[in-house]
């Protein structure tokens with residue numbers, strides 16, 4: 001292996017390992033939007049049986065979150081929070097989409113995800129995909145996820161708990177953190193729908 | 195005889211009252227406000243939350259539990275370092291130090307109902323037996339809360 005190739009691999013590895021942390025640390029868009037989170041095309045299977053892709057989502061800003069239905073803690077907290085923020089925005093709340101992607105396709109079938117997102121009392125686009133599709137979209141959005149075996153033969157999934165905002169052109173527009181207050185989140189959502 | 199009956203009646207009242215107040219005691223362990231999140235049909239796991247106080251002089255440990263609505267009740271921790279959610283099963287249980295209150299809440303600890311046999315419906319309660327190393331078993335009713343209407347975890 002040539003020295004430059006090895007260096008390139010190293011740089012890539014460092015980038016890949018830093019991206020989720022960098023994402024969670026900063027809430028602003030990078031300079032070059034064409035290379036930002038979510039800039040590559042993606043396709044998933046929607047809960048309603050139809051595809052969900054960068055193409056189907058275009059035209060409306062969206063907030064995207066990655067998790068799994070057996071996550072009893074941060075996933076429902078985050079989705080309930082998104083539903084609450086939408087309600088707080090009044091009429092503007094309908095002007096952005098909420099997307100939940102299950103990173104546990106082995107367990108969460110599209111119909112399961114549909115029933116799950118229905119619990120939150122507001123339209124949420126549920127989706128998942130093959131392992132290859134999930135690997136691609138999480139890399140695309142700089143989201144970390146990892147299957148972790150648990151004692152007893154079961155498994156859990158470690159995953160980024162961040163909400164990523166995309167504008168109506170499909171460009172990265174910031175992130176929401178679970179530790180910020182409602183006012184801070186609304187201040188990020190409002191310009192998206194303006 | 196009459197005294198026994200009065201005593202018996204008082205005891206019955208005493209054991210009935212805490213149920214309504216969401217307050218359960220066994221030995222030095224007191225549990226308050228047990229609640230769970232509603233789940234969708236087909237969803238295989240749900241989370242339960244409760245506040246545990248140890249008024250004893252020695253530490254105790256929540257080691258396991260059981261419920262008719264799920265195959266297993268496990269004790270889990272959640273760590274959010276670096277913006278990443280990491281959930282782990284606590285096979286050794288959760289220690290409750292003497293004089294301390296440990297609150298199982300989103301973002302810290304929960305009991306997980308693994309292998310749900312039916313959806314947890316908002317507005318219902320589910321019977322759960324929690325087992326402590328020293329205090330023993332305690333039967334509590336977890337109130338199932340709707341996911342609509344904001345973040346219950348901030349209570």
Ligand SMILES: [Cu+2]
Pocket residue numbers: 072270281304305306
């Ligand atoms: Cu859990």
